[in-house]
Amino acid sequence: MNIILIAGSPSAPSRSTRLLQYAGEQLALRGHRSGLLQVRDLPAQALLHAEFGNAELKAAQALVAAADAVVIATPVYKAAYSGLLKAFLDVLPQDGLAGKLVLPLATGGSQSHMLALDYALRPVLTSLSARHVLPSIYVTDAQVAWSAEQGLTIDSAIVQRLAAGIDNLSASLLALQETAVTEFAPVHFSQVRCSV
Numbered sequence: 001m002n003i004i005l006i007a008g009s010p011s012a013p014s015r016s017t018r019l020l021q022y023a024g025e026q027l028a029l030r031g032h033r034s035g036l037l038q039v040r041d042l043p044a045q046a047l048l049h050a051e052f053g054n055a056e057l058k059a060a061q062a063l064v065a066a067a068d069a070v071v072i073a074t075p076v077y078k079a080a081y082s083g084l085l086k087a088f089l090d091v092l093p094q095d096g097l098a099g100k101l102v103l104p105l106a107t108g109g110s111q112s113h114m115l116a117l118d119y120a121l122r123p124v125l126t127s128l129s130a131r132h133v134l135p136s137i138y139v140t141d142a143q144v145a146w147s148a149e150q151g152l153t154i155d156s157a158i159v160q161r162l163a164a165g166i167d168n169l170s171a172s173l174l175a176l177q178e179t180a181v182t183e184f185a186p187v188h189f190s191q192v193r194c195s196v
C-alpha cells in the first residue's frame with residue numbers, strides 16, 4: 001500500500017523532517033513503501049495565494065490522493081502546527097484525506113505544547129475526512145538530535161513510542177488491505193439472477 005510522508009517544517013535542516021524520514025525507514029523495515037513530500041519545496045506564492053490550479057500543487061494533491069496512509073510531521077509553532085502545513089492542508093479538497101489512515105508527529109521546544117497535535121491538528125485532519133487518525137507522537141528538541149558525524153540520535157523512550165506508532169500504522173494498513181480484498185462490490189439489481 002502507498003504511504004506519503006508530509007513534512008510541514010519551513011526549516012532545513014529540520015528535526016521533525018528527520019524524524020519523519022526515520023518513520024519512513026521504519027515503515028520500509030515492515031515492508032511498506034513511502035515517498036516524502038516536503039511542503040517547503042512547493043511554490044510559496046501558489047500556496048499563499050491558494051492557487052488551486054498550480055501544476056506543482058496539483059501534483060502534490062495527486063500524491064496525497066493516491067496514498068492509503070499519511071504520516072504528517074510538523075514543528076510546534078506558537079502552540080500549534082506550522083502555518084506552512086496549514087497552507088498546504090488548505091489547498092487539499094474538502095475530503096482530501098478520505099479513506100486514509102493518518103499518523104501525526106510533532107517536535108517542539110518543550111513539553112508545554114505536547115497536546116498541540118490533538119487540540120489543533122487532529123480536528124483539521126478529521127474535517128478532511130481522514131478514515132482514522134492514529135495516536136499522535138510528540139517529541140521535544142532534547143529528545144532528538146542530528147549531526148553530520150553521528151546522524152540521528154533519538155531518546156530511547158521515543159524510539160519505543162515511534163516503534164509502537166509505526167507498528168500500529170502497519171497493522172492498520174494490513175487490516176485495511178484485507179478489508180479491501182474481502183469487501184463485496186455492490187451488484188446492481190438488474191444483474192441479480194434468481195432461480196426458484
Ligand SMILES: Cc1cc2nc3c(=O)[nH]c(=O)nc-3n(C[C@H](O)[C@H](O)[C@H](O)COP(=O)(O)O)c2cc1C
Nearest residue numbers: 009011014015016075076077078079107108109110
Ligand atoms: C517561530 C517558532 C515558533 C516556535 N514556537 C514554539 C512553541 O510555541 N512551543 C514549542 O514547544 N516550541 C516552539 N518552537 C520550537 C520548535 O517547535 C522546535 O524547535 C522544533 O523542533 C522545530 O522543528 P523543525 O526543526 O522541524 O522546524 C518554535 C520555533 C520557532 C522557530
